[in-house]
Amino acid sequence: MEKLTLRQFLASALGGRAQAAPTAPAPRDPAPVRQSSRPAASPLVNRGIEVQRRSERFPDVWVTNQRGERKRFRSDLINGKKVILGFIYTRCEGICPLTTHNMRRVYEILEEELENGLQMISLSLDPSRDTVHDLAQYANDHRVNLPGWDFVVAGNEEDTVALRKATGAYEIDPELDRNLSQHSGLLTFGNDRTNRWMGLGAGSDPEIIAKSFIRTTREGAIARLSRDSGPGIPLAARRLNARMRAAHEDPVCDVAAAASGSIATKP
Amino acid sequence: MNAKNSPVADPANAAAPSGMTRRQAIITGGVGSILAASVFPNLKLHANEWSSLPQAPSFTPFTQALPIPNRLGDATLSPEPGCETARCGSQDVYHGIAPEFHPTHPSHHPDWDRLPTKHHFMEVNHAVHQFVPGIETPCLAYFANGTTPSVPGPTFRMRHGQPSIIRMKNSIDLETSLHHHGAHSPSHSDGHPVHYTFHGECRDYYYPNAAPRHNGEQDLSENPSTMWYHDHGNDVTAHNVAHGLAGFSIFTDSIEEDLISRKVLPAVDDASGAQGAYDIPMAFHDTALNPDGTIYWDPLNHDGRIGNIFLTNGVAQPYLNVERRAYRFRFLCANLARVIELRLSTGQPWLQISNDSWLLPKAASVSTIRLIPGKRADVIVDFSRMPEGTVLYIENIMDQDNGRKPNGVDLKKRIPYVQLRVVGKTVQYNSLKIGAGTPLRPHVPITPDEIVATRVFVLNRSNGAWQINQQFYNATRCDAQIKLGTAERWILQNKSGGWWHPLHIHVESHQIQKLNGKAPKEVWAAKTDTSPLEDNTQIEMFMKFRTFCGPFVFHCHNNNHEDMRMMKQFEICGPDPVTGATKPPQLNGRFYNVDSEVCGIPKPDIDANPHLFS
Numbered sequence: 001m002e003k004l005t006l007r008q009f010l011a012s013a014l015g016g017r018a019q020a021a022p023t024a025p026a027p028r029d030p031a032p033v034r035q036s037s038r039p040a041a042s043p044l045v046n047r048g049i050e051v052q053r054r055s056e057r058f059p060d061v062w063v064t065n066q067r068g069e070r071k072r073f074r075s076d077l078i079n080g081k082k083v084i085l086g087f088i089y090t091r092c093e094g095i096c097p098l099t100t101h102n103m104r105r106v107y108e109i110l111e112e113e114l115e116n117g118l119q120m121i122s123l124s125l126d127p128s129r130d131t132v133h134d135l136a137q138y139a140n141d142h143r144v145n146l147p148g149w150d151f152v153v154a155g156n157e158e159d160t161v162a163l164r165k166a167t168g169a170y171e172i173d174p175e176l177d178r179n180l181s182q183h184s185g186l187l188t189f190g191n192d193r194t195n196r197w198m199g200l201g202a203g204s205d206p207e208i209i210a211k212s213f214i215r216t217t218r219e220g221a222i223a224r225l226s227r228d229s230g231p232g233i234p235l236a237a238r239r240l241n242a243r244m245r246a247a248h249e250d251p252v253c254d255v256a257a258a259a260s261g262s263i264a265t266k267p
Numbered sequence: 268m269n270a271k272n273s274p275v276a277d278p279a280n281a282a283a284p285s286g287m288t289r290r291q292a293i294i295t296g297g298v299g300s301i302l303a304a305s306v307f308p309n310l311k312l313h314a315n316e317w318s319s320l321p322q323a324p325s326f327t328p329f330t331q332a333l334p335i336p337n338r339l340g341d342a343t344l345s346p347e348p349g350c351e352t353a354r355c356g357s358q359d360v361y362h363g364i365a366p367e368f369h370p371t372h373p374s375h376h377p378d379w380d381r382l383p384t385k386h387h388f389m390e391v392n393h394a395v396h397q398f399v400p401g402i403e404t405p406c407l408a409y410f411a412n413g414t415t416p417s418v419p420g421p422t423f424r425m426r427h428g429q430p431s432i433i434r435m436k437n438s439i440d441l442e443t444s445l446h447h448h449g450a451h452s453p454s455h456s457d458g459h460p461v462h463y464t465f466h467g468e469c470r471d472y473y474y475p476n477a478a479p480r481h482n483g484e485q486d487l488s489e490n491p492s493t494m495w496y497h498d499h500g501n502d503v504t505a506h507n508v509a510h511g512l513a514g515f516s517i518f519t520d521s522i523e524e525d526l527i528s529r530k531v532l533p534a535v536d537d538a539s540g541a542q543g544a545y546d547i548p549m550a551f552h553d554t555a556l557n558p559d560g561t562i563y564w565d566p567l568n569h570d571g572r573i574g575n576i577f578l579t580n581g582v583a584q585p586y587l588n589v590e591r592r593a594y595r596f597r598f599l600c601a602n603l604a605r606v607i608e609l610r611l612s613t614g615q616p617w618l619q620i621s622n623d624s625w626l627l628p629k630a631a632s633v634s635t636i637r638l639i640p641g642k643r644a645d646v647i648v649d650f651s652r653m654p655e656g657t658v659l660y661i662e663n664i665m666d667q668d669n670g671r672k673p674n675g676v677d678l679k680k681r682i683p684y685v686q687l688r689v690v691g692k693t694v695q696y697n698s699l700k701i702g703a704g705t706p707l708r709p710h711v712p713i714t715p716d717e718i719v720a721t722r723v724f725v726l727n728r729s730n731g732a733w734q735i736n737q738q739f740y741n742a743t744r745c746d747a748q749i750k751l752g753t754a755e756r757w758i759l760q761n762k763s764g765g766w767w768h769p770l771h772i773h774v775e776s777h778q779i780q781k782l783n784g785k786a787p788k789e790v791w792a793a794k795t796d797t798s799p800l801e802d803n804t805q806i807e808m809f810m811k812f813r814t815f816c817g818p819f820v821f822h823c824h825n826n827n828h829e830d831m832r833m834m835k836q837f838e839i840c841g842p843d844p845v846t847g848a849t850k851p852p853q854l855n856g857r858f859y860n861v862d863s864e865v866c867g868i869p870k871p872d873i874d875a876n877p878h879l880f881s
Contacts, residue, residue: 054565054566054567094730095730166567167567168567168568168569169731171731172570172669172670172671173671173765181730182730182731183730183731184730184731185729185730185731185732186569186730186731186732188567190566196566197566197567198502198566198567198830199566199567199569199732199831200732200739200831200832201729201730201731201732201734201739201831201832202730203729203730203732203739204739204741204832205739205741208739208741208742208743212501212502215442215501215502216502216503
């Protein structure tokens, strides 16, 4: 069977549009389960209905960034891009600074990805108080007023809630859902071109986040990528790899043993 | 919304399902409407129901026979596993085979090879399957060598004393890693999340099918019965399992064969070697379908995927004809997040004979069986006293509408999973010689004087995600280093604010000592591999780490939580294969180098891109 592209597979598996696929030899056994020649399903299955891309459920509302530029959230910031989306509010005294710090380290590792359309977004959860000036101040304070990174605020509370809920930042419990600090610890990232999205805790190790990002937003066959040592490997990946190896050899690279389960001696 | 489209039929009125409950009405409203909104602009958008599901398609339940997955057949593998051209980094088997495969390895005891090693081949690829009659759904499936693929995948059939090798090829563009849930197998073959294969790559999974040793001899009390396998790829476990990558694994040994020969249990195999007629595996899995028949999947729902179509062995609400005799049913909760509580619609109790992988010391009569995702339970059901034509149901009486936790047992919201139709006039009285209290598999308890360390792991919720001991999983960090051959006490506390977490520990069984300070109920008192950590629950367990060195994980088996890195890694360390010296536990809590040989992850000089493995 001819190999399907990542895009074709993900388009079907992750609920994307039907894609034309290469033809394959007819299956030998007409059993209820058979090898698929077109993962995007037959017309019988689709009944003429196209399923949305995941990003089409992101509201295309107006947002304003730290430079005062008005943008459509989905059309201008998501469509056709690789995206890392974090959630902050400038008056946050909890996890937001860590979220921003980790996003900055991810940005540094993935700098080359910016040329391939990487879009960093920090969405304000507090539209009633966060102004463009606040966002600019926040970005400057954290030294992250950088190209390809938009600190954005929506026009009102309703749009903000719709944005965060559509992008995975919500709580089942309505009481908790109203508490902004519950949402600022999540990172949502993906590649709109392949329609593959995922989330991770923003407090994860930034290098782990970067690795997951490189792997899950990749395009094309990874088998070739993982074996060739030539230009097929993104520079960011090679650089990250060198850093990881260096970390292994660093004798002071330690994590508090207490965090790994308090060990008591034999009772 | 159209109530008559509900697939959930009242058992008394199967032909005209109208018993849609309020909850079902709610869960079928939300995203279906959102999805449909662009296609059908006249449908109302329910903006507050983001985590809801598309409406379930209309179908008549109990029209499809319960499918029994085929056995995974033997295969000739070329090149031979373990040979020079099938080593780690090779063209044909890029990930090689576990070092324990080689008889020269210090862990490889001569008694592992009493019977010749069996070889098998499986490929992960795209398939089309009818989960609901008449609707063709694209999915993922395990393709056995030369046979028809199925969802669930082909059943592994393994025997103590006979090693098995499964060469698995990945033919999809997502990461895959084959986890043999409940098995005692090498780190390389354990399906560790970062030991995944990419498209076109093969990995030889080596299962010695040997029991861990107790006083120098293999401890048969540790031999499993009903295991399962499923995908465990990093970041994509939930996606892959929800799309069909799971199957049964059935294991036997001399103890179980003796029980079968004494007619305590029915035969596992029929005369042709296929699944026995009175030994029925049933994998329960809930799913949801988009209007176009594709599987509904939201990668940004992190709470845990709940479905509104209830599959048994890959088919929505099937029926099973049963003769008037006793059967063994092997129940597997292969849901991502839904907790089920099973009962017979007649109220007849179950005779439970196993918990997770292991037969119980004694069969026990229980009225219902609660299975949290990942758990298994085998039961004996006797139909010999039921008249021909009796129709009864295996029902789930646990109500749940989100990934956080169930709402509780609610008989009004019970859902029939399988219809059982008693057929045949002949009554086969005394078909099995088993009842409550019948001894099955002996249990060797771990004693307090064997314990060398106590570890506390606290499950917590942190700003929209879940952690263990305030940390997310990091594949380059060793969270607990354990000395080979020792036993430890682990205390697991769920303090995550009302969430339920099924906690699965790889490689070894664990023995629950206390549940919330009290002795666990009888069926949980022996061996477990997936502990039900309900809200505000504390479980104290003993665990012994034997046979295999290397990294293993334990994690929440709500696969969405697992992908959000609610997972920890422990490394079992033993004598150095060359020097014989035991490594000191100096890596505890530190970042560590992944051992290429143990993990099958190619070294940097072979693979310029090993950064992808984490």
